Amino acid sequence: MMSLSGFRPVFTGLSRRLFTAQVAPATQSADKPALPKEPVQVSKLSNGLTVASVENHSPISRIGLLVNAGSRYESTANQGISHCLRSYAHLTTKNATTFNITRGLDDLGASLEATTTRDHMMYSVQCLRGHLDQGAAFLQNATTGQQFRPWELKDNRQRLYFDLASIKNQLQIEVLENLHSAAFRDTLGRSLYAPEYMVEKISTEMLMDWVNNMYTAENMALVGVGVGHDELKAFGENFELKTGPRNEMPAAKYAGGEIRKQQNSGFAYAAVGVQGAKLNSKELLSLGVLQHLMGTGPYIKWGSQIASSKLTQAAAAATTVPFSASCFNMSYSDSGLFGMFAITHADQMGAMLKSMMKQFGAVTKGNMDAADITRAKNQLKAAILMNLENQSTLLEDIGVQSLMNGSYVSSADLVNDIDAITGDDAVKIAKKIFNGKMSMAASGDLGNTPYLDQLLSA
Template structure:
């Protein structure tokens, strides 16, 4: 997921009253009397907009306008529209020029960032509580009333091309897009990055048509952290989007192979199978399987790590290498797989070793001790994400059922080892997809790996 920060300055406290620190001690008693554990409040308005908020009495208020549209909603001719709208989001609106947006954000010490995934686009405003209203004025303008003037788009197109230049130089980003392309026939196969062949077509008319079809009121969710729920409902009146119920294609998984040859000795390989959606009963089992294999690189500095994959696969390489599993859950589909990085001469042995390990786990299953460690790792990851304001806001965006940490941790504990092992067995026997970038002269084809 990439994001565009419209304002590089990140000091959100710059506009706080000077006497705030001096009066902090005097206000502690008053704050202590407040109920700091208010529950999440959710309201659905008549126009379809969903309002969700949590008052935590933070001096910083965060308002996220989340639109349930992303690259998966692009047609063939619209490929790259989400990326372009993200890059062009600070251009002039009906009531603000591009300079005016930046200047007004600077004046109130606020920060506005835009990020997108395959399924959603998020506009996040962060400001001090006393300036939230002014910040929402700008936020609503950017979302509801962009002008998308063709001369401004032509001037800003170089920023889009610069992001593509950066993307071309980062194989760790490219392999993510390639494995989605290799794993899905449609929808989720669309990249987060605009394809080079369509950059010239991303003009004002096309982007306006895409917005009109997909930026609708029933796809908008306003999420607030550190503010009153009634205030957020009042702010919702400023977001004027057309009504409509745009259809969304159901993602279809298929098995294929996508290889990009170059002269780079460092080879990236991703192998995936069809995973599960966010609403599936197996979603926690898939997460636990990923943690049991090793879902992150070593947590120990200068170490290859102590995950099952690193112990079984990495010794096969003569030079430095890395391996991790990944688990992506979308609204109607998912991917479960593995990411390998290694030298050209080692990559064939590493991928074959990965398949041997996957088949071994499918045959014998994870031990109870490995399942326990996986649960501890997953619970630690979930709990840590809820400790920060950004992590808590992300959970709030996903839905109120992700907020109750105790309930989530209890759900993880309730997953049985048989459920995890059954999931791995299905993954091992499923049709696989492969994506690879680098010098692939020593990498076997997908059908040879499965033989």
């Protein structure tokens, strides 16, 4: 495949030469009124479907269907079914064949994506604004009237095996999946990936039973970015959706625990966490400030962030070899995980983890100043606003909030709430969560990685 990298200087130079020619049109359009900034709108249709959208006047539109059907709803009998649905999103339904869906999207220059979280299943179509009608039709075809023909399942199982093979050596994914399993066991402990032994067992009957019970109007939100709200409501009224009560979400119960997996690797990977905040908790933003105070990774490529990240400072004090140290804050509908993630040479992990744990203890004693808090708040605000510039992230954020709460908290309100957080708030939340029971997961060469009880007693 030809790389376009060699053509970039040509296009760059051309844009500079044409800069003068571009001034006149820009000046002529300066008198045109600016397009109004519109808020997110949320409605509930008569068929039970939640509809939420924001008109940002983009030439590209994205619409999606969010379903309360993530991996937390699975059981041991159908474990991995959400992963299967993620891979089978393009298969034949009663109104369109696989060929119709894939070729039709290709002709429009559009894309269909299916993603899963532990809470939700998300289908989305991105297309040119002028093709929104056709895009909505393809979204409806992919999410209603599923058939899951046995021969199509057989042909597409290789996609699942490919997914599993591609993450096999990505130990950071394994560690985070095992941390959820250790912390919650079932519900939020269910993996985003199907166990290999289940790939052949997920049948047409199991898939049909899942979508018939889970894919009901009350359990879904139709979401749009770059689309008028009335237009999206009209799409929603035409969706052929099943009716039924809203699914009861299985409650997550934090238990705490430890999972270790010895691997053939020269590195060790470890995550230590405690129960965090749920999505609509008042403590979530305070935890976000604490997360950025501890450090979320370098902001400059190959940079160390040692000047501002407390976890990086702690890790650097314990080892001179390359390492990665960061803080995570993962939130779900009714619970969350907060903690630290570390990667380093196998023989250095013990000293590095102990130093990082001491840093968490120091923060609970108020080891932070006003400059630390201001920097962490600025980083959190920037992270939120930058993420919401991404159309896919914005779509999911609107969908999750509208389906959970029937409303939407704007980024401006979030910024105001972050500004109101004080250093005392950060210390208070740090003391609260770190007094809770801890969980740990580790993979790689674990000969020098302490067990959780050893880490806590160090």
